[in-house]
Amino acid sequence: MAPWILGFLGLILYPMLSSLYFSFTRYSLLDQPQWIGLDNYVFMFTKDPYFWITLRNTLWIIVVGVPSRVAFGIITAWLLTLPRKGTRTYRTMYFMPSIAPPAAAALAFVLVFQPAFGPVNQILRGLGMREPPLWFYGPGSSKWGLVLLGLWGIGDAMIIFLAGLLNVPRQLYEAADIEGANGRQKFRHVTLPMISPVIFFSTVIGIIYGFQLFTQAYVASVATSGSSVTDVASNIGSPQNSMLFFSVYLYKTGFQDFRMGYASALAWVLFVITMVCTLTIIKGSRRWVFYQGGGFR
Amino acid sequence: MADITPRPVPEVVRRRRFLLAVGRHAVLISVAAAFLAPFLFIVFTSLMTSQQAVTPSFWPRPFQWSNYVDVFRRIPFVTYFWNTTQIAVGATIGVLVSCIPVAYALSRMRWRGRQFAFVLILSTLMLPFQVTVVPLYVIWVRLGQINHLTPLILPAFLGDAFSIFLLRQFFLTIPEELSDAARVDGASEWQIMTRVIVPLAKPAIAAVALFQFLYSWNDLFGPLLFLGGNQKLWTLTIGLSEFQSRHGVEWNLTMAASVLFMLPIIVLFFLAQRAFIEGVTLTGVKG
Numbered sequence: 053m054a055p056w057i058l059g060f061l062g063l064i065l066y067p068m069l070s071s072l073y074f075s076f077t078r079y080s081l082l083d084q085p086q087w088i089g090l091d092n093y094v095f096m097f098t099k100d101p102y103f104w105i106t107l108r109n110t111l112w113i114i115v116v117g118v119p120s121r122v123a124f125g126i127i128t129a130w131l132l133t134l135p136r137k138g139t140r141t142y143r144t145m146y147f148m149p150s151i152a153p154p155a156a157a158a159l160a161f162v163l164v165f166q167p168a169f170g171p172v173n174q175i176l177r178g179l180g181m182r183e184p185p186l187w188f189y190g191p192g193s194s195k196w197g198l199v200l201l202g203l204w205g206i207g208d209a210m211i212i213f214l215a216g217l218l219n220v221p222r223q224l225y226e227a228a229d230i231e232g233a234n235g236r237q238k239f240r241h242v243t244l245p246m247i248s249p250v251i252f253f254s255t256v257i258g259i260i261y262g263f264q265l266f267t268q269a270y271v272a273s274v275a276t277s278g279s280s281v282t283d284v285a286s287n288i289g290s291p292q293n294s295m296l297f298f299s300v301y302l303y304k305t306g307f308q309d310f311r312m313g314y315a316s317a318l319a320w321v322l323f324v325i326t327m328v329c330t331l332t333i334i335k336g337s338r339r340w341v342f343y344q345g346g347g348f349r
Numbered sequence: 350m351a352d353i354t355p356r357p358v359p360e361v362v363r364r365r366r367f368l369l370a371v372g373r374h375a376v377l378i379s380v381a382a383a384f385l386a387p388f389l390f391i392v393f394t395s396l397m398t399s400q401q402a403v404t405p406s407f408w409p410r411p412f413q414w415s416n417y418v419d420v421f422r423r424i425p426f427v428t429y430f431w432n433t434t435q436i437a438v439g440a441t442i443g444v445l446v447s448c449i450p451v452a453y454a455l456s457r458m459r460w461r462g463r464q465f466a467f468v469l470i471l472s473t474l475m476l477p478f479q480v481t482v483v484p485l486y487v488i489w490v491r492l493g494q495i496n497h498l499t500p501l502i503l504p505a506f507l508g509d510a511f512s513i514f515l516l517r518q519f520f521l522t523i524p525e526e527l528s529d530a531a532r533v534d535g536a537s538e539w540q541i542m543t544r545v546i547v548p549l550a551k552p553a554i555a556a557v558a559l560f561q562f563l564y565s566w567n568d569l570f571g572p573l574l575f576l577g578g579n580q581k582l583w584t585l586t587i588g589l590s591e592f593q594s595r596h597g598v599e600w601n602l603t604m605a606a607s608v609l610f611m612l613p614i615i616v617l618f619f620l621a622q623r624a625f626i627e628g629v630t631l632t633g634v635k636g
Binding site: 058060062063064066067068070071074081128131132134135136138142143144145146147148149151152153154155156157159160161162163164168169171174204207208211212215260263264266267270271274275278298299302303306307312315316318319320322323326327330 | 370373374376377380381384385386387388390391394403404405407469473475476477478479480481482483484485486487488490504507508563566567568569570573574586589590593594595596597598600603604607610611614615618622625626629630632
């Protein structure tokens with residue numbers, strides 16, 4: 053227990069409190085933190101245009117990305133329950149992209165979705181689309197690229213859904229068959245309630261991770277902006293700030309501009325928003341999450 | 350016992366079943382192709398000339414194997430590889446050494462405040478790393494450890510909430526009678542942990558080790574933050590982007606480096622596929 057207590061105090065509790073303190077200061081690392089009260093927060097909400105862009109982008113990726121990952125996770129897991137033979141091989145193939153390192157995967161996706169010569173747009177043109185999206189090179193479509201990247205790496209969520217689907221007792225389907233339920237009704241009234249804890253779990257995890265999204269957005273944005281990875285200063289979040297997410301913006305303010313007080317304030321706002329979202333989901337879950345044991349957690 | 354002979358399946362039904370199976374496999378295979386296509390594309394691009402890599406062609410012509418040599422010439426790939434390995438292995442050892450005893454204490458021993466400690470660990474799971482990152486950076490600056498590997502390895506030795514949680518959940522499933530039997534034989538808690546629990550919890554321990562290794566291997570934020578200023582200490586995640594400049598991206602070399610970067614992970618995956626998949630299942634179902 054002892055090392056963890058040390059770790060908790062040194063790496064979590066103390067940094068948490070001091071980051072809260074920093075958030076009320078102006079601090080550049082070179083000199084002492086200077087108390088400025090609520091100025092950071094006032095600036096953030098009233099004067100910093102990037103904050104609202106960041107918030108909008110982050111919420112967008114969560115609102116679009118999390119549900120589509122849940123849906124796609126259920127679909128792929130369901131596909132894996134279909135065949136009698138070869139399940140393991142399929143599972144391996146479907147799972148593999150999720151272990152691809154995010155930095156490498158993001159670079160590969162920038163290339164695969166490259167607007168001029170990438171294979172995806174060639175296929176789209178072949179299908180008759182005149183002006184296929186610019187994907188990572190266009191402010192309107194770059195986040196869709198990230199969503200697709202997330203769906204490619206569905207593996208981990210899919211495995212969890214697969215375990216959930218396989219845990220649904222067979223008798224329930226048989227009972228539904230006797231009642232004359234069709235496929236859709238069985239899914240709606242048997243499968244969905246039975247896997248609702250898994251849906252709940254992956255939604256919560258998805259939201260928490262969504263707020264922290266960094267690597268994929270940063271790598272893709274660096275690759276399309278033509279700057280070097282350690283010095284992106286002005287191009288961060290390109291194209292046109294469409295890839296500016298909380299972690300990315302925080303990295304820029306805190307560790308490229310060394311506005312550490314402001315970065316701390318950003319972090320705390322992120323924390324509060326994450327908590328509010330997560331707790332709302334947890335509270336709401338009582339209405340739709342069904343636990344086999346009968347009780348609520 | 351009555352003699353049960355399976356009812357012969359009518360020809361029509363058999364044909365329909367066969368067609369259904371074919372249809373299902375067709376869908377499954379096309380989805381699999383979509384999942385695997387990017388990998389193929391990465392490998393093919395890594396073998397193209399730099400001119401061909403920016404054309405719509407798919408098949409390398411000629412196969413430029415020298416790209417893989419160029420990666421080593423153009424960037425200090427071996428150094429990056431070694432740095433990444435040090436961090437990943439170090440952090441993995443750290444997590445195992447620190448988290449197994451904590452998880453053991455949380456699941457198999459009775460003491461005051463146990464529940465409180467567990468709730469505390471759970472709540473740190475939800476804490477975004479951004480909240481602590483600025484003060485942590487300041488601490489490491491004060492300790493003079495910026496541009497050292499320490500900030501990426503040492504914290505693992507002080508425990509990790511997710512790993513503790515996962516191990517605890519698994520330890521709880523091991524029957525208490527086993528520990529009791531060992532206690533009757535006069536074993537200390539430490540002996541019970543190392544001789545009884547750890548051998549039984551191998552799948553969970555393997556999963557935790559894999560997750561940590563993967564996390565450290567793939568991490569970009571940490572290395573960027575703590576090692577960004579010293580190119581000798583860069584990791585592969587940073588190095589991957591070195592083939593980019595204002596003139597564009599050298600896709601063939603970027604992809605060749607990506608292949609070399611992914612290879613250890615893919616090998617690891619095939620060696621330890623069961624631990625991977627069981628581990629992921631463990632996080633979801635028991636969570």
